[in-house]
Amino acid sequence: MTSNTFKYAGLLALSLTVAGCASGPGGGSIYVPAGGQSSPDEAPQPPQTGEPRDEPRVERKSEQPDQPVRQTERTAPSYQDEGDALSPAARSLIQRADSLMASGETQAAVAQLERAQRIAPRSAQVYFKLSQAYVALDQLGSAEQFTLKGLSLAGSDASLQRAGWLLLADIRRARGNVAGADQAEARASAL
């Protein structure tokens, strides 16, 4: 079993997805300093940042972004429709991992990806990248699990979902799980 047997459809879709996400500001989860006051207004604007500051998304109650905020907002269980976007720091670690992978240093790449996972644990891309690294290490069981984990964070992002399902299809096929692969492919094409 080598990674040559892969069609790379999933990996290709994945690299496009990660690259595509690279421009947006990070953050979907709300950050709460010790003792509260998660409002970003408290902090003075730093003069030298060019990009807009990542603002915690307070509105995450509904799948419809236009829906009015209800009174019960603050007491209802919270959820979100997509995982967090990658921060520039996490992205730089993934880029390091990419170049390590390209030079065949896959184990070192995994170490960088685990660093990225620690600082961006709710971002589907990190797990897909880990999956990719484990494919290169020919540890397909781990690769499959990381893909599933990534999919659990892809939420309503269709391109991430598609990348994940195609990756999963590739891995399952390589593991000889044809039915599972077909199923995953069907999920990808249904998107």
Place this chain on the structure above:
Amino acid sequence: MTCRTEVRIRYNPAMKKSASPRKSPKKNTRKGKSARRPWFWRLFLRVFFIGVVLLAGWMVYLDAVVTSRFEGRRFEVPSRVYARPLELYDGASVSSGALQRELELSGYRAGDGSQAGTYRRNGGHFIISTRGFLFTDGLEPRRRLSLNIYSDQVQDFRVLSGDPSPIVRLEPAQIGGIYPAHKEDRVLVQLADVPELFTDTLLAVEDRNFHDHVGIAPLSIGRAMLANIQAGQIVQGGSTLTQQLVKNFFLTRDQTLLRKGNEALMSLLLELHYEKNDILETYVNEVYVGQAGTRAIHGFGLASQFYFGESIRDLEADQIALLVGLVKGPSYYNPRRHPERALSRRNLVIDVMAETDLISEQDAARARAQPLGVTNQASYSENRYPAYIDLVRRHLARDYKQEDLQSEGLRIFTTLNPAIQYAAEFAVKDMLGRMEGSSDTTLESAMVVTSRDSGEVLALVGGRDPKYAGFNRAVDASRPIGSLVKPFVYLTALQNPDRYTLITPVEDKGFSLVFDDGRRWEPENYDKEQRGEVPLHKALSHSYNLPTVRVGLDVGIDAVKSTLQGFGVPGGISEYPSMLLGSVSMTPVTVAQIYQGLATSGFNTPLRTIRQVTDAQGEALSRYSLKVDQVADPAAVHLVQYVMQETMQEGTGRSAYRTVPRELSLAGKTGTTDDGRDSWFAGFSGDLLAVTWVGRDDNGPTSLTGATGALPVWSRFMSQVPQHGFSPVVPDGVEYLWVNPGEVALTEEHCDNARLVPFITGSEPDVEVSCGGNIERRIRGWFEGLFQ
């Protein structure tokens, strides 16, 4: 004497052969005189001979001692245990106070921020000059960093000098060691790593003729002896470096003549067998330079870290002078305890450096002007996290032998987060003190904090006194978990969406179970009330016992058991129905393990305390990588997470929000066992999972529940730590719908009793109720078309 007489007699016949009988008496007389002289000589020779033989034997013995110790492993080097390195980047969660503590723990000094190992803080603005660190995945070079901390988050992160990077790791703080029995601690260095100025200074002060003598320097010894005779006691050493090494390496510390003799002989032998540089290198690693509690600090490699937080390679002239000066009396010149003595000793050494032209007079003046500059002892203190290190050792024991851990100088990179550990220790100490108040019960506690998505153990508290290295409750106290088991009972049920949803009515009515042997079991609610029918989500968020047992029996104890095992409960689980109310015992660490799966949408993530182990040279020996394993349907886990958030907002955990900000939207579960013997709380935010236990060591009753014992500790902890709120991503196949839970019907959002509840697609109610209460059946196909 008999023997000697015989010898003479035996000689005579031979003499007789060539002697005339007449002359023989005379000759005999002469012979008698001359025979007496050789007798003394022979005696002397024989004694001398025997002495030489004995000495030779002794030398052979000493030689064996010297060579065997030198040929084998010369030092047992303890393993070093490091905290996780702090990652600095825009958006990193850290408060100004925590960053400063972290810097001090890593041996940084407040200073100008431009010398490596110093930082400058102005409110929330930091300038940090890192020392650099060789991680196995690459070098973090020295850098000068600038950053601001607003609202407990790093912002405006910039690398002012050094290799630019949007993310930088600080050097990890050493948090402990695994020491050999003799408690000698050292970091081995090679002579090549020691600056030339260091060895030159050492020789200038301790042994100027080192490169010329043969191990002993008779002139020096003579001088010393004279001084000793004059003083009537041994006051002066006059020892060469080789003798000092021999003394420390092979001999006891008594100042006897015999020991002195051995020392001289062994020094000669050592010089005979080994190169000067080999001897010097061993000396550099052997020399005793200080004490930290029971731990003896040996060698200049460790000394430079112990006193300056620096690698020996990077020492400045004044630092070299201090360390060399310490050799004369590490305790007398202890720079932390006796800074004035240390300073004058250091300056004396600087004088020697200038006199012997090792440094210019200008440099000497500059060096003398430097402060002592020793770090706080914190950076290299005794094991300050005994409970955590205990768990690390247990994890290490799976792959490493104890003797290797004590002697091979391994480097163990753990996942401990000092800031989180600090908060956890503080929460336990603070809240237990308050809870006990005037009562005379002695409460104990344990706490485990993990990183929610990686399973890394960030903090571990084994008892109220975090410095006490005794009973580790977090790892060893196995207690019934009470209602902490309930989420798993309902998860098992919710994995059958055709039978259970969050609004399925469940019966809150008493009943009794009769076993085959005639025993009866009659569970009741904590408040002894019965409410008839309640929606499933409420039964869980309010931790009602009766509905839980009914649901558990309906789905089957076997199914619940298999859910628990899938989430990581090791060993057997009781199959008695009382297990549905948590009669099963677990340690806090095991509870953290099984809650990890709940917190991460059904992915079992093995708890880890170690990221990596390397050998002394930094080569990786083992890596403990992140692993995930899907053990439950993420959709069903999402529903349970919903109710665990509800628990905090409306149910048994709601008192948490008195101290914790609501934006954290925490998820959790209380647990209480009979008579308040165990008070549990397990829950998570976006970043952290924490489990707390409060109870008594004698398993006696308390007046506590999960909500009044463990929860306040947990909340106190959570409120101190900056972190992300919990807001799970809605998994595939889950939809949020407005329902009227009492009517088990969909409803409109604006209705008073409307509640937004997640459903596994296809399990939503097929009736709709208006705000006024009129129920109508919906056409399913139409409905599905609308929401999919």
